[in-house]
Amino acid sequence: MVKLAEWRGKDVFRTYGVPLPKGHVARSAEEAEQLVRAGTVPLPCVIKAQVLAGGRGKGGAVQFAGTPAEVRAAAAAILGLEFKGERVKELLLEEKLPIARELYLALTLDRAARMPMLIVSAQGGVEIESVPDEQIVRLPIDPFPGLTGYQKRRAAKVLGLSGGPAKALDRLLDALWAAFDGEDAELVEINPLAVVGDGLVALDAKVIIEDDAAFRHPQYAEIRDDRTPLEEIAREKEIAFVQLDGNIGVIANGAGLTMATLDVLAEYGGRPGVFLDLGGTDDPAKVTEAFLLMARAKPRAVFLNIFGGVTRCDTVAKGLVEAMRQVPASERFPLVARIRGNNEAEGIEILRAAGITSIPQLRESAQAAVAAAGGRP
Amino acid sequence: MSVLVDAGTKVVVQGITGHQGTVHTRQMKLFGTAVVAGVTPGKAGSTVEGTPVFDSVRDAVERTGANASCIFVPAPYAQDALLESVDAGIRLAVIVTEHIPFHDMLVMYHYARSRGARIIGPNCPGIAAPGTAKVGITPNVVFRPGRVGVISRSGTLTYEIVNGIKEHGLGQSTCIGLGGDPVVGTSFVDALPLFEADPDTDLVVLVGEIGGTAEEDAADYIRQHFSKPVVAYIAGRSAPPGKRMGHAGAIISRGRGTAATKVAALEAAGATVARFPYEIPDLVAAALRDGARR
Numbered sequence: 001m002v003k004l005a006e007w008r009g010k011d012v013f014r015t016y017g018v019p020l021p022k023g024h025v026a027r028s029a030e031e032a033e034q035l036v037r038a039g040t041v042p043l044p045c046v047i048k049a050q051v052l053a054g055g056r057g058k059g060g061a062v063q064f065a066g067t068p069a070e071v072r073a074a075a076a077a078i079l080g081l082e083f084k085g086e087r088v089k090e091l092l093l094e095e096k097l098p099i100a101r102e103l104y105l106a107l108t109l110d111r112a113a114r115m116p117m118l119i120v121s122a123q124g125g126v127e128i129e130s131v132p133d134e135q136i137v138r139l140p141i142d143p144f145p146g147l148t149g150y151q152k153r154r155a156a157k158v159l160g161l162s163g164g165p166a167k168a169l170d171r172l173l174d175a176l177w178a179a180f181d182g183e184d185a186e187l188v189e190i191n192p193l194a195v196v197g198d199g200l201v202a203l204d205a206k207v208i209i210e211d212d213a214a215f216r217h218p219q220y221a222e223i224r225d226d227r228t229p230l231e232e233i234a235r236e237k238e239i240a241f242v243q244l245d246g247n248i249g250v251i252a253n254g255a256g257l258t259m260a261t262l263d264v265l266a267e268y269g270g271r272p273g274v275f276l277d278l279g280g281t282d283d284p285a286k287v288t289e290a291f292l293l294m295a296r297a298k299p300r301a302v303f304l305n306i307f308g309g310v311t312r313c314d315t316v317a318k319g320l321v322e323a324m325r326q327v328p329a330s331e332r333f334p335l336v337a338r339i340r341g342n343n344e345a346e347g348i349e350i351l352r353a354a355g356i357t358s359i360p361q362l363r364e365s366a367q368a369a370v371a372a373a374g375g376r377p
Numbered sequence: 378m379s380v381l382v383d384a385g386t387k388v389v390v391q392g393i394t395g396h397q398g399t400v401h402t403r404q405m406k407l408f409g410t411a412v413v414a415g416v417t418p419g420k421a422g423s424t425v426e427g428t429p430v431f432d433s434v435r436d437a438v439e440r441t442g443a444n445a446s447c448i449f450v451p452a453p454y455a456q457d458a459l460l461e462s463v464d465a466g467i468r469l470a471v472i473v474t475e476h477i478p479f480h481d482m483l484v485m486y487h488y489a490r491s492r493g494a495r496i497i498g499p500n501c502p503g504i505a506a507p508g509t510a511k512v513g514i515t516p517n518v519v520f521r522p523g524r525v526g527v528i529s530r531s532g533t534l535t536y537e538i539v540n541g542i543k544e545h546g547l548g549q550s551t552c553i554g555l556g557g558d559p560v561v562g563t564s565f566v567d568a569l570p571l572f573e574a575d576p577d578t579d580l581v582v583l584v585g586e587i588g589g590t591a592e593e594d595a596a597d598y599i600r601q602h603f604s605k606p607v608v609a610y611i612a613g614r615s616a617p618p619g620k621r622m623g624h625a626g627a628i629i630s631r632g633r634g635t636a637a638t639k640v641a642a643l644e645a646a647g648a649t650v651a652r653f654p655y656e657i658p659d660l661v662a663a664a665l666r667d668g669a670r671r
Binding site for chain 2: 255257341
C-alpha cells in the first residue's frame with residue numbers, strides 16, 4: 001500500500017473537487033515565509049509537518065502563526081523535528097479558517113460485506129479509534145449503483161447538517177467517492193471535516209492507494225513506503241522480504257507457509273530476523289537472488305522451508321546451491337533445509353550432492369535451525 | 378459426490394496459451410479433469426496439450442459445453458475475463474491470477490453473484506476433488522481420495538497440510554483454496570454449507586491466517602449450523618503487529634483478526650484447533666474416531 005502524505009492526499013482531493021483550505025507545500029523556513037509574504041497562503045495560517053503518523057497536534061508538529069516572522073520561526077522549529085521516528089522534511093501551510101464544527105468522514109473496504117463502506121461521525125477532530133461505537137455510523141455501498149442519494153441524506157442527518165452545509169456534503173461525498181474509486185484507494189479519510197460558514201472544508205487528508213492497482217496509477221510509483229533498504233531491493237525483484245529483529249533468516253514459499261514456519265520457530269525459541277517469501281517461481285536464478293539478498297541481511301543461520309507446488313523442489317535446490325557458491329567463505333552461515341512436494345527426490349539429491357541435508361519433518365528441521373543459530377536467546 | 382466439481386465438470390482455461398495456463402492444463406488433465414477448451418483471444422484454431430483453443434468463452438461453451446472456468450489471465454485483464462465467462466453462462470470460475478485490484482474484484486464479485494455464478498479466488502489454488510476433478514493449480518501428488526474436506530485461505534500451506542493428511546493414511550473429499558486477498562469470491566462461511574451437505578465429507582479441516590475476520594465469521598457459522606467435526610489451524614500466531622506478511626489479508630490491526638481472537642472463537646464453536654500444522658493429521662484421525670460434534 002502507498003500511504004500519501006497529507007499534501008499529496010489533498011492534491012488527489014483537489015483533482016476530484018473536494019473543497020480545501022488555501023495552502024501550499026514548503027521545504028524550508030525561507031520558502032514558508034515567502035509563501036505568506038507573496039500572499040499564496042493568507043495569514044493567519046497553520047503550519048503542519050508532513051509525516052504519516054497521527055497525533056501531530058499534540059506533538060508540536062502543527063503550529064499557528066499570524067505574521068511572516070512567526071511563520072518562519074514555526075517552520076524552522078517543525079522542520080527537522082523527529083516525529084514518531086520520522087524526520088520532518090516537508091511542511092504544509094494553510095489559511096486558518098473560522099471553524100464552526102469538526103466532523104469525520106471516510107471510505108474504506110468492508111471485507112466481510114465485500115463492499116466499500118462509508119464511515120460517518122459527528123465527532124471529528126479526534127482519533128476515530130477513541131470515538132464510542134454508537135457515535136459512528138457505517139453505511140455499506142453496493143459498487144453497482146455506487147453511493148446513493150438516500151445514503152448521502154442519511155450521512156447529512158448523522159452529521160447534523162441541513163441547508164447549505166447539507167448541500168455541500170452531497171457534492172463532497174460524490175467527489176470523495178469518485179476519488180476512492182478512481183484512484184483505487186484502500187482508504188480516503190477526512191478528519192476533521194470542518195463546517196465553515198455555509199460550506200464544508202477538508203482540513204486533513206489521509207489517502208492510501210492499493211499496490212495491486214499500480215499499473216493504472218504510475219504517478220504513485222515514486223512514493224516509497226516505510227521499507228528498509230533491503231526490503232526496497234526485494235520489492236524491485238518482486239520478492240516478499242520483511243526484516244524483523246531476530247537472528248534466523250527464513251526462506252519459505254507462500255504467505256501461509258511462511259507464517260506457519262515462523263510460528264514453529266518461535267515455539268522452539270527461535271527469533272526470525274528476516275523472512276522472505278519466494279512465492280511461486282520456476283526460475284532458479286530468482287531463488288539465487290533471493291538467497292543472496294538474505295545473505296546481505298547477515299543472519300546467524302538460515303532456515304529454508306519449501307513445499308513445492310507450482311515451485312519445483314529441484315528448481316529451488318539448484319538456485320540454492322548456486323547461491324551458496326557465490327557467498328564468500330567468510331560470510332557463510334549454517335543452513336537448515338526442508339524441501340517437500342513437487343520433484344522432492346530430485347531436489348533432495350541436488351542438495352545432497354552439494355553437502356546439504358534436507359530434514360523432512362517441520363518440527364525437527366525448525367529445531368535444527370534454532371540450534372544452528374545458537375539455541376534459545 | 379464431491380463439492381462444486383463432479384464427473385460432469387468440463388473446464389475451459391482462460392489464458393491457456395500462457396506459461397501457467399499451459400502447465401496447469403496438463404496437470405489438470407493428469408488429475409483426470411475434463412479440460413475441454415482453452416481461450417486466448419486471437420489464437421482460435423490452435424491446440425494446447427491437445428485442447429482446442431477458442432477466441433472467446435462463448436465460442437468455447439457453444440462448441441464444447443464447458444461449464445467451469447479456470448482463469449490465468451493477467452491481473453489488468455482478469456476482470457474482463459471473468460465478466461466474459463459469466464456472460465457466456467459459466468457458473469463456476471476459479472481465478473488463479475494474483476494482484477487483481479480489490480476494486481476490480483468488488484465489481485467481479487457482485488456481477489457474478491447477481492447472475493448466480495460463483496467465484497473461487499482470486500490468488501488461489503482452486504478446487505481439487507481427488508478421483509473426480511481439479512480446477513486450479515494444487516499439486517496432484519499431495520492428494521488421495523478420502524473423506525476429509527479442506528477449506529483454506531493459504532496456498533502452499535494447504536499443500537503441506539493436505540500432504541500430511543495423505544501421509545497419515547487418510548484422504549480428502551474436496552479441497553478448496555479460497556485465496557488470501559481482501560475480497561474473495563467464496564469465504565469460509567460460503568464454503569462450509571457445501572461440505573455440510575456433502576455426504577462424502579465426514580470432517581472439515583479449516584486453515585486460516587491472521588488478518589480480517591473470516592475465521593471469526595466461520596466460527597459463528599460452525600456454532601450455529603455445522604454438525605460435522607472441524608479441525609482448524611491459524612497461521613501467524615507469532616507475527617509482529619503491523620508488518621505485512623506477504624499479502625493484504627495478513628495484517629494485524631486494532632485488536633481484531635488476531636490469531637488469539639480466531640483461535641478463541643473457533644474453540645468456543647467446538648472446533649479442535651491445532652497449534653502447528655504437523656498436529657493436524659493426528660487430530661483429524663482422533664476426531665474421525667469420535668464422530669460428529671453433535
